Amino acid sequence: MGKALIIGAGGVAGVVAHKCCQNSEVFDEICVASRTLSKCEALKEKLGGGKTRVRAAKVDADNIAELTELIRAERPQIVINVALPYQDLSIMDACLATGVDYVDTANYEPPDVARFEYKWQWAYRDKFREAGITALLGSGFDPGVTGVYSAYARKHHFDKIHKIDILDANAGDHGYPFATNFNPEINIREVSAKGSYFNDGRFVEVEPMSIKREYNFPEIGTKDIYLLHHEEMESLAINIEGVKQIRFWMTFSQNYLNHLRVLENVGMTSIKPVMYEGREIIPLQFLKAVLPDPASLGPRTKGKTNIGCIFQGEKDGKPRNYYVYNVCDHQECYREVGSQAISYTTGVPAMIGAALIMTGVWRGPGVFNIEEFDPDPFMDALNRFGLPWRENFDPVLLEDF
Ligand code: NDP
Secondary structure, eight states, X not given: OEEEEEEOOSHHHHHHHHHHHHTTXXXXXXXXXXXXXXXXXXXXXXXXXXXXXXXXXXXOTTOHHHHHHHHHHHOOSEEEEOSOGGGHHHHHHHHHHHTOEEEESSOOOOTTSOOOOSHHHHTTHHHHHHHTOEEEEOOBTTTBHHHHHHHHHHHHTOSEEEEEEEEEEEOOBOSSSSOOSSOHHHHHHHHHSOEEEEETTEEEEEOTTOOEEEEEETTTEEXXXXXXXXXXXXXXXXXXXXXXXXXXXXXXXXXXXXXXXXXXXXXXTOOSOEEETTEEEOHHHHHHHHSOOGGGGGGGOBSEEEEEEEEEEEETTEEEEEEEEEEEEHHHHHHHHSSOXXXXXXXXXXHHHHHHHHTTSSOOSEEEEGGGSOSXXXXXXXXXXXXXXXXXXXXXXXXXX
16 A cells, blocks of 8 residues: 555546545555645545545646655655646656656657657666666556557567557547647647658658548447557557557547637647737647636536557467457546546556556566556456456458558
8 A cells, every 4th residue: 555646636637536546455645736736625625535545735846846845745655747748857857856656648748849759758767777766658548558458469469560550539529619638738739740650660750630541430430530640659669579560540520620720820829939918928828728628528528439459460370450449438437537538548547557566566667668567467457447448359450551
């Protein structure tokens, strides 16, 4: 039994806190900390009274000294970072200063350029190894469960994996003309960046949203999917030995894309500062302030998500295909933890990754991507904590380019 410090009090943090409380055999205490104490206190209020003790604290995670002080005062075994990707490095620094393990769900991004790369966090490998502590990177759904699925496919179903298609479908309807399902700033940076895929040892860049296909998803139906760059491709290309092709696909409705195009055309998605009434503002941050808060979508969102991976490769000298996926219902998530499925599918794996490290089932020391660990205990925990997976050995495949 031990204690986790959860940094962030947004949509994902709410689910992590709920799930830690459901897993009180591992988490006997949690502390939720963000810049806005009232949000942390509201979570404490909601979750208090169970077996897991809940505390609330205020911290600016950009400030390493402040964070180090909080970690020293709270004495957690692990820090679960579900703030924003900009805080990854300062939180890793504070973990190093205090000798505490670290988990996150999104790779570091410098605030001034939308670059999704692991190089900044991989540069901490020696420091974590020398300090004898573990950092688990990308323990959400994608990245996260998609890496666990890949490790599981490699371990149980393939001698060689040649191709991976990651498919992320959200058929949820929140009833607003335009809103994003997680932090709008991070979401829009991701979808307006160039697309890319891994092919024969290198990444090929394509214009944003320029490659479109259709896929008929189990329990969701046929949707338009678009090729995107996504961070887990970088680590899977290294850790799934011999893989030749990796592609990441996400569903977008025509309505979402029309709104996004207009916002881009008028400059509202830019991350370059502009002067407004004598003050510097970043258009995308202003846009975030006027869009619906993702946390408010929970009660309104109906429908399901389906996220999974299709693998093509060989086993015992014969070709083999394998599709493993999870279907999650927005309203069921809301009934259970008060959040929609996007926060749910991210928060459950963050809790599971933290629990496996806290109990010593996954051991470091060092900085690891999730597919580097044994997938079996994580796959079992997914079934136990609300994200059951299904498999199909004869899936419809996406054609090659
Ligand atoms: P929200 O915007 O809802 O919440 C972010 C939280 O971070 C807020 O509570 C905010 O605090 C806090 N925060 C921001 N800056 C700081 C800071 N300097 N110090 C302390 N706290 C800070 O985001 P989400 O919950 O939707 O997303 C959380 C993370 O999950 C993001 O990194 C996102 O990229 C990732 N994610 C990963 C997915 C995956 O599958 N791997 C999918 C979806 C999201 P405050 O209380 O002050 O507002």
